[in-house]
Every structure is written in C-alpha cells, then in structure tokens.
Amino acid sequence: MPFIDELKFDAAGLIPAVVQDAAGGEVLMVAWMDRQAAERTFATGLAHYYSRSRKKLWLKGEESGHLQKVREVRTDCDRDVLLLKVEQQSGACHEGYRSCFFRRRGDDGGTVEDGVRLFDPGKVYGRKK
Amino acid sequence: MPFIDELKFDAAGLIPAVVQDAAGGEVLMVAWMDRQAAERTFATGLAHYYSRSRKKLWLKGEESGHLQKVREVRTDCDRDVLLLKVEQQSGACHEGYRSCFFRRRGDDGGTVEDGVRLFDPGKVYGRKK
Numbered sequence A, B: 001m002p003f004i005d006e007l008k009f010d011a012a013g014l015i016p017a018v019v020q021d022a023a024g025g026e027v028l029m030v031a032w033m034d035r036q037a038a039e040r041t042f043a044t045g046l047a048h049y050y051s052r053s054r055k056k057l058w059l060k061g062e063e064s065g066h067l068q069k070v071r072e073v074r075t076d077c078d079r080d081v082l083l084l085k086v087e088q089q090s091g092a093c094h095e096g097y098r099s100c101f102f103r104r105r106g107d108d109g110g111t112v113e114d115g116v117r118l119f120d121p122g123k124v125y126g127r128k129k
Helices: A035-044 A121-126 B035-044 B121-126
Strands: A015-020 A027-033 A048-051 A056-059 A067-075 A083-089 A103-105 A111-113 B015-021 B026-035 B047-051 B054-058 B066-075 B082-088 B103-105 B111-113
Touching: A015 B026, A027 A035, A027 A048, A027 A083, A035 A048, A035 A067, A048 A111, A111 B047, A121 B047, B026 B035, B026 B047, B026 B082, B035 B047, B035 B066
Parallel strands: A015 A083, B015 B082
Antiparallel strands: A015 A027, A048 A056, A067 A083, A067 B103, A103 A111, A103 B066, B015 B026, B047 B054, B066 B082, B103 B111
C-alpha cells in the first residue's frame, strides 16, 4: 500500500508533522498537513503544510524564501504523526530563530530564551507588504 | 511567569510532546500531556503522559520498565508543543523499536521498515498479565 494511504489523518483531516534538521538533528518545528499538503510535499520535495489559522495549503518559505528540502519522511507506529528530515534554508521560525523551540524550562521553573536568531522577521516578512 | 503557565493546552486540555534522545538526537515518539502529566514530569524528572485511549495519566515505562529521564524541556514559538530531551531506557516504542518512527517512505512511494528493534513486546508487556 502506498505510504500516504497508510497515514491516519484526524477528524479534521490533519496529521502533525515533526520537522527535524537532516544534518544536525535539531527539531525545528511542528506543523500540520492535510492529504493535499502531504501529496504536494512528496511530489515536489519541498515541505507544504496546512495552515489551521489561514485554512489553506501553505508552501513553507513561500513568503520568506526559507524553503525546506525534504530528505526523508517517516511515520510512527500508530501512523498518526509524520517526521520530516529537511534541509532548512535560514531559520524555520517566523520569529527569526533557527528552531521554533527557542524557549526552555529553566531549573527554577521559569522560561529561558536561548535560541539562535538568524534573521529579523520585520525585514523578511515585511518586504511584500 | 512559570514555564507551565505559559503553555497553551488545547480544547481537550492537552499539548503534544515531541520526545527526542538527549544524546543522539533521534526523535523517539510523540505523546500527549495534560497539565497534571506536565506537573508530574517536571516534579519527578520522569516523563509522564496522558493516554487518550485509556483516558488516564501514564508514567512512560510503568509497565515495561523503559523509563524516560528528562534532561531538557522546551516549547515552541506558539507555546502549543513541547519538546522533551530524554535518556530513554531500552526502546521507546511499544512494538519493541528504539523509536516509534521505524517506518519511512521509500523512493517508490511505498513503506520501508528500517527501525532498530531492541526488545520483544510479547515478553515485555506480557509479563504482568
């Protein structure tokens, strides 16, 4: 059976995708795919997602230019999560960080921001407006 | 503000947690936490989750002995996903594999099982029955 037909999309037709840097292993982001986004991703080799806020298909990097070239696609034992290993152009996070996971829980139970910032989101996302 | 109070649990009171091997970086599994599971995890240093099928708090490894010692907890820009870096005892997957992501999409669009199997689930999960 084709890989895509084994996937279990949820009641809203979506499946979460964990996105990991193919070289260094850093977890960059988690996004959602519908079947169309998965098909486009597999056909083009570029990560596409479904935006739950904008309710539409979304090519990662369509505005910022920060595309994700997909090197490997995996699914888990329940087939209800995807894992993408990608080559990330610049940063994955719309706030300018390499990874969306730029906050960690500190030893005192507070929050520490320790991510690597690669670009100024005001410049990258402002340029088409 | 305490880290836990910044987290955005969904309408069902849950947040997904991506679990990554602290040393090698392999993504091991994705599970769900409610606030109680997060509190227990942070207090004990051992990963606890909320089982959506059994509708109860669950200490990872409570039956198998395959505990996860939590070395780092992160959240993403939207604060609606957790990333746990753990020391995994034996395998994370209930099917006996080191990672739940033991299936990848092959070049022909089919499915390839290439995970590392560390234990026989029939022996590990059968022993208390």
